Amino acid sequence: MLANFADRTWLWLAAEFYLVGFLLGTWSLLRGGRPLNVAMYALIVAGYAMQLTGLYLRGMAVGGCPLGNTFELFQFTAWSAISLYLVIGVTFRTSLLGYFTSCLAAVLTLISLAIPAWDSSRSSGLFGNNPWIEFHAALALFSYGVFGLLALTALMLQLRNYSLKNKRVGGWFSFLPSLYDLDLISVRLLVFGVMLLSGSLVVGSVHWVQNTESVHWPKLLTTVTVWLCYTIALALRLRGQLGARRFAWTALILFALALLSLGVIDANRRHPAPAALHRT
Amino acid sequence: MSQTAPDAHGLFVFGATHRTTPIEVREKLSLPKPTVEQLHAAIARIEGLREYAVLNTCNRIEFYGVADTPAAAARMQEAFCQHQQFPAEEFAKYRTTHVGPAAVQHLLEVTAGIDSQLVGETEILGQVKDAYAAAQSRKSTGPVLNRVFQKSFQAAKHVRSSTAITEGQISIANVAVELAGNIFGKLDATRVLLLGAGDIGEKTAKAFRSRGAAALTVSSRSLDRAMALATELGAQALPFEHRAEHLAQFDVVVCSTSAPDAVILTGDVQNAMRRRASRPLFLIDLALPRDVEAGVARLENVYLYNLDDLAKIAEENRAAREAEIAKCRQIINERAAALWQHIAPQVTGEARATDTPGAR
Numbered sequence: 001m002l003a004n005f006a007d008r009t010w011l012w013l014a015a016e017f018y019l020v021g022f023l024l025g026t027w028s029l030l031r032g033g034r035p036l037n038v039a040m041y042a043l044i045v046a047g048y049a050m051q052l053t054g055l056y057l058r059g060m061a062v063g064g065c066p067l068g069n070t071f072e073l074f075q076f077t078a079w080s081a082i083s084l085y086l087v088i089g090v091t092f093r094t095s096l097l098g099y100f101t102s103c104l105a106a107v108l109t110l111i112s113l114a115i116p117a118w119d120s121s122r123s124s125g126l127f128g129n130n131p132w133i134e135f136h137a138a139l140a141l142f143s144y145g146v147f148g149l150l151a152l153t154a155l156m157l158q159l160r161n162y163s164l165k166n167k168r169v170g171g172w173f174s175f176l177p178s179l180y181d182l183d184l185i186s187v188r189l190l191v192f193g194v195m196l197l198s199g200s201l202v203v204g205s206v207h208w209v210q211n212t213e214s215v216h217w218p219k220l221l222t223t224v225t226v227w228l229c230y231t232i233a234l235a236l237r238l239r240g241q242l243g244a245r246r247f248a249w250t251a252l253i254l255f256a257l258a259l260l261s262l263g264v265i266d267a268n269r270r271h272p273a274p275a276a277l278h279r280t
Numbered sequence: 281m282s283q284t285a286p287d288a289h290g291l292f293v294f295g296a297t298h299r300t301t302p303i304e305v306r307e308k309l310s311l312p313k314p315t316v317e318q319l320h321a322a323i324a325r326i327e328g329l330r331e332y333a334v335l336n337t338c339n340r341i342e343f344y345g346v347a348d349t350p351a352a353a354a355r356m357q358e359a360f361c362q363h364q365q366f367p368a369e370e371f372a373k374y375r376t377t378h379v380g381p382a383a384v385q386h387l388l389e390v391t392a393g394i395d396s397q398l399v400g401e402t403e404i405l406g407q408v409k410d411a412y413a414a415a416q417s418r419k420s421t422g423p424v425l426n427r428v429f430q431k432s433f434q435a436a437k438h439v440r441s442s443t444a445i446t447e448g449q450i451s452i453a454n455v456a457v458e459l460a461g462n463i464f465g466k467l468d469a470t471r472v473l474l475l476g477a478g479d480i481g482e483k484t485a486k487a488f489r490s491r492g493a494a495a496l497t498v499s500s501r502s503l504d505r506a507m508a509l510a511t512e513l514g515a516q517a518l519p520f521e522h523r524a525e526h527l528a529q530f531d532v533v534v535c536s537t538s539a540p541d542a543v544i545l546t547g548d549v550q551n552a553m554r555r556r557a558s559r560p561l562f563l564i565d566l567a568l569p570r571d572v573e574a575g576v577a578r579l580e581n582v583y584l585y586n587l588d589d590l591a592k593i594a595e596e597n598r599a600a601r602e603a604e605i606a607k608c609r610q611i612i613n614e615r616a617a618a619l620w621q622h623i624a625p626q627v628t629g630e631a632r633a634t635d636t637p638g639a640r
Binding site: 160177 | 557580581585593596597
């Protein structure tokens with residue numbers, strides 16, 4: 001029976017597991033208990049496996065990386081964030097990161113599944129059979145997943161700062177990691193995300209300089225702007241000119257902008273530049 | 281047997297604790313190390329006392345024993361009062377006694393920290409372990425006390441891991457250290473400045489030292505006093521007038537001077553924060569009147585807690601621990617009942633058998 005499941009069925013199941021993880025975490029926090037980290041981790045791993053299966057089936061069907069419409073972009077971003085969480089969650093043992101990650105993954109996947117229009121059509125031959133372009137797109141989307149996780153650690157940093165400033169350190173605030181740990185993780189995520197996005201832009205630019213009409217200016221401008229903003233934030237943070245709280249706000253705002261930029265990127269695919277259209 | 285003697289045989293515990301005994305009496309009852317062996321020698325000679333162990337902490341002196349007759353417990357008390365030169369009639373006013381299953385229940389509660397003055401404190405487990413180890417080395421324990429003590433350690437660990445009885449610190453110094461942990465994570469890279477030589481400040485500095493703070497510096501309006509305290513704490517001394525210019529070097533500043541006005545001004549902290557890049561600063565103001573200007577709390581990346589703030593958190597944590605006591609008691613009740621069922625034949629059976637004249 002499982003073998004007959006369509007890709008969207010697997011993705012629905014994954015979204016439900018993420019949602020259950022989020023609800024379980026909320027329940028345990030509301031009743032004043034410890035976060036159920038092991039149960040949360042298990043639910044996320046199960047959801048991740050289902051999402052991977054769904055994306056694999058979609059990839060097999062379209063003959064490449066499933067990045068052909070807004071639905072797939074959101075799914076891939078959520079999958080990237082979870083991939084990284086599965087590494088960081090164990091390494092850093094940051095309490096509540098699983099809770100927030102399951103929340104982000106549930107929101108991104110459920111929204112993408114709940115809007116059928118996002119998956120009603122998809123651009124075909126998007127990458128022109130060029131694996132480098134596909135690599136460029138996958139790398140860029142993976143960096144968005146990293147920025148998604150960064151937004152979560154930034155949100156936790158804001159909450160920790162709020163709790164310390166307002167002298168409310170009991171209850172579920174006590175399960176938040178220290179300011180220093182959150183700041184450290186956030187900076188590392190930002191470095192990693194900027195490296196991935198820079199790599200993606202370098203790969204993309206090699207293709208773009210050969211045919212400057214292959215990409216619409218709005219997409220180019222949006223992508224470069226996102227990269228530039230994150231790079232400036234990183235430079236300011238490393239120079240000590242961006243305090244932890246402002247850095248956290250910046251990471252949250254930039255991730256919102258990054259998500260919005262997906263719309264512009266997808267629009268570019270729906271209305272490809274003439275040269276690109278001719279090629280595909 | 282005198283009326284002042286504890287009416288106890290089989291498994292029993294008698295003693296005086298913080299619950300019934302004021303500190304000035306506990307001081308008199310506390311066993312002095314140099315002569316304690318004389319007391320043990322006297323107790324070891326008591327006929328009919330099969331096993332015993334003594335728990336002596338700053339909050340309690342308790343004698344656990346397994347005796348064939350009530351006379352053995354009475355003689356044990358007599359030996360103790362004689363050793364302490366404390367009137368037995370006076371001791372009887374403060375004494376609490378538990379026998380049989382109640383004694384088991386009591387030891388489990390003590391070991392789990394729910395009978396402690398600071399509910400949920402974990403030091404008591406180590407103290408009970410030490411008392412048991414000392415009794416074992418004197419060969420004064422047997423099958424009953426061995427089992428009861430060992431099971432009490434397991435119960436204490438279970439209570440700790442399955443309830444929130446030990447969560448949240450309840451002393452001012454430990455609350456301050458816990459808050460620093462919320463800011464800096466591990467404290468092994470944290471530099472602490474102690475301003476003033478007040479008692480509570482010193483305790484807080486010691487708490488930071490015990491949690492592995494990287495460096496400790498003492499600064500007092502009297503340099504001699506600062507030097508003396510620095511030597512005692514294994515710290516460095518800093519002239520008081522240099523505090524503002526060196527502020528940026530420290531992550532945690534503990535203030536406990538008796539200065540009439542603030543000694544840390546908003547401008548000082550602003551200047552320090554410019555030189556600290558994005559590293560936070562934690563100010564703990566334990567002084568009355570306050571040592572740190574209130575405006576400092578509004579600065580970004582600066583966290584200011586005064587005595588009231590810390591006391592409020594300590595009180596909240598204490599209340600949270602109190603709320604866990606019922607849960608702990610339920611666990612302990614079940615374990616104590618099961619344990620008593622297991623040891624009762626050994627305790628009561630043999631005790632009853634030896635009631636027969638000439639049996640021992």
